[in-house]
Amino acid sequence: MSRQDASDLGEVYFEYHYVGTTVRVAAVHAATGTETVVMGPAHAATADLERLALGKLRARLAREAANR
Numbered sequence: 076m077s078r079q080d081a082s083d084l085g086e087v088y089f090e091y092h093y094v095g096t097t098v099r100v101a102a103v104h105a106a107t108g109t110e111t112v113v114m115g116p117a118h119a120a121t122a123d124l125e126r127l128a129l130g131k132l133r134a135r136l137a138r139e140a141a142n143r
Contacts, residue, residue: 087132089125093117102128104136111135 086105091098098117102125103110111131115124 084129084133084136087129089128091121098124100124100128102132104132107136109136109139 084104084106088103088105090101090103092101093099096117097114098119099112099114101110101112109132111128113124113128113131115127
């Protein structure tokens with residue numbers, strides 16, 4: 076598991092699970108426990124997968140905030 080500080084979100088944790096030639100990347104927002112998951116090829120750059128998971132997490136948090 077790695078950790079990244081997304082300045083607008085606070086602390087975000089990333090978890091990787093490799094299954095054959097695929098990797099599952101989960102982004103977890105530390106403050107709320109909200110989690111998003113993306114899948115990609117195991118040979119993809121870690122930064123690219125994290126950026127994709129983080130974008131999905133931002134979109135989900137914005138959608139949840141709009142529904143409150």
